[in-house]
């Protein structure tokens with residue numbers, strides 16, 4: 611069956627299904643040059659599950675609460691005979707996974723200037739999101755599933771973050787708290803083991819892991835499969851040896867990333883802003 615575009619929209623392109631969402635580009639009827647929107651439906655596996663509904667509600671609430679240029683803007687929430695759906699703005703750009711794969715396909719790593727730009731901009735974006743406030747105070751924004759598929763590099767060098775299905779925020783209905791836990795090897799060990807819900811510190815860890823993978827192009831674990839990854843990370847932590855050869859970064863910048871990836875959450879930097887400050891303080895002068 612073709613992707614069911616909601617009433618009043620037409621299908622532009624089916625982008626594909628992840629673990630939770632089946633995603634397509636659709637266009638609203640009317641003026642032909644209206645920008646396409648991203649439509650998200652639940653994959654059949656979770657369509658009738660509480661976890662699926664909770665992921666969709668978390669994404670919709672997180673996007674309506676946390677307004678920031680790095681995040682998609684929520685356009686519409688609805689339901690039809692195919693189930694609930696969300697319409698949100700499309701973040702332009704390519705995922706860090708695709709950017710890295712693109713350079714690998716050309717037989718070389720991303721240039722040092724790009725690596726430094728992406729790392730700094732991604733950490734700064736996360737810092738801004740962690741500092742979002744409204745009249746009720748800090749939003750307590752947590753993405754919950756940062757990784758190379760969810761951090762996008764836009765055409766102007768801007769960073770976008772997508773997939774808010776695991777997001778957490780201030781005042782979230784406890785009923786929306788489910789066992790969703792990000793994606794190994796990027797998810798912090800205490801969260802992967804279920805000892806902690808997704809946290810801001812966990813986001814800093816996941817962003818640091820994503821950026822080390824981008825800067826080095828090297829795998830973060832020997833294990834390929836999730837259960838084995840969790841065991842390996844529990845025993846020996848992430849493999850960070852390749853970072854020593856990441857010449858785009860100063861030794862102090864590499865140390866700041868390693869500290870954000872400490873196994874013990876109490877020993878990590880406390881926020882993305884603290885990581886950004888450490889990163890900038892260690893920037894090579896030139």
Ligand SMILES: Nc1ncnc2c1ncn2[C@@H]1O[C@H](COP(=O)(O)OP(=O)(O)O)[C@@H](O)[C@H]1O
Pocket residue numbers: 625626627628629630631632633648682698699700701702705759760772773774775
């Ligand atoms: N607003 C958006 N703009 C651009 N691409 C998006 C957007 N939302 C999702 N995508 C793309 O669709 C993919 C799948 O969506 P995602 O929300 O990650 O679903 P899942 O939770 O099932 O992984 C993402 O990895 C991303 O490539």
Ligand SMILES: [Mg+2]
Pocket residue numbers: 628629759760773
């Ligand atoms: Mg995803």
